[in-house]
Amino acid sequence: MGTNFYAHVKAKYKPYDYKDPVSVMYDGLDDDPKVMELTNGYAWNKTYYKDIDSLNKDYYHVLHIGKSSCGWHFSLCIYPLIGINSLDDWKKVWSSGDCKIYTEYGEEISQEEVLSYIVDRQGIDEKDEAKILKQNNDMVEKEGIGRRFDTYEQYLSYNGAVRGKNGLWAHRDPRYHSTDNTYDLTDDVNFW
Numbered sequence: 001m002g003t004n005f006y007a008h009v010k011a012k013y014k015p016y017d018y019k020d021p022v023s024v025m026y027d028g029l030d031d032d033p034k035v036m037e038l039t040n041g042y043a044w045n046k047t048y049y050k051d052i053d054s055l056n057k058d059y060y061h062v063l064h065i066g067k068s069s070c071g072w073h074f075s076l077c078i079y080p081l082i083g084i085n086s087l088d089d090w091k092k093v094w095s096s097g098d099c100k101i102y103t104e105y106g107e108e109i110s111q112e113e114v115l116s117y118i119v120d121r122q123g124i125d126e127k128d129e130a131k132i133l134k135q136n137n138d139m140v141e142k143e144g145i146g147r148r149f150d151t152y153e154q155y156l157s158y159n160g161a162v163r164g165k166n167g168l169w170a171h172r173d174p175r176y177h178s179t180d181n182t183y184d185l186t187d188d189v190n191f192w
Contacts, residue, residue: 002069003103005114007090008060010098065090065101065114066183072161072169074118074183075176087118087183121182123167 063084066076078085084093093099094111101114124132129152136155140146149155156162156169164170165182175188 002067003105003117004067005065005109005117006102006104007063007065007093008100008102009063009093009096010060060100063093066118066186068117068121071123073164073171073178073181074121075171076118076183076185078185078187080187086185087181091115118183119181121166121168123164123169125167128167 063079064077066074068074076087076090078089084090091111094101094114101109101111103109133149133152133155136146137148140148147158149158153163157172159169160172161169162172162178164178164184165180168182170176170178171184171186176184176186178184
């Protein structure tokens with residue numbers, strides 16, 4: 001089970017000043033016949049705006065903060081081109097007063113809540129590791145499918161992981177940059 005988190009950061013400038021008044025930006029709007037019929041106005045995030053000032057008043061940049069997956073380090077997205085390279089950079093964005101944080105389910109949460117998802121993570125202990133390994137190997141023997149492992153490290157490696165902090169799995173994939181904390185950094189934000 002996992003949850004994605006997003007920061008909606010208020011734009012501090014007019015992001016669009018098109019000569020052509022119809023601007024379909026993303027989220028499938030270009031396939032929507034109603035949007036294609038617009039002749040005077042702007043479309044953004046499935047919302048129609050009569051003029052550019054109305055659009056800019058409501059415009060937020062939506063940035064993927066990352067994903068919380070059960071048993072894994074938090075996958076914290078970084079955006080080097082806009083100066084978000086660490087958890088501390090994210091904290092500055094969240095506390096700017098121009099940011100709202102949402103889960104993928106549309107629930108608004110506080111800075112403290114998202115921070116807790118990132119740093120207050122707990123995984124499993126050695127007793128649970130042995131239990132997982134035994135369950136896996138028993139299933140392989142019973143069902144005749146899957147792969148048997150002699151050690152929990154083999155099981156982790158097979159799943160693209162290494163031991164992380166607090167009994168969590170740390171990402172071994174080169175798209176992730178491991179930290180000494182309960183999260184890994186990634187600039188490959190195209191995951192769900």
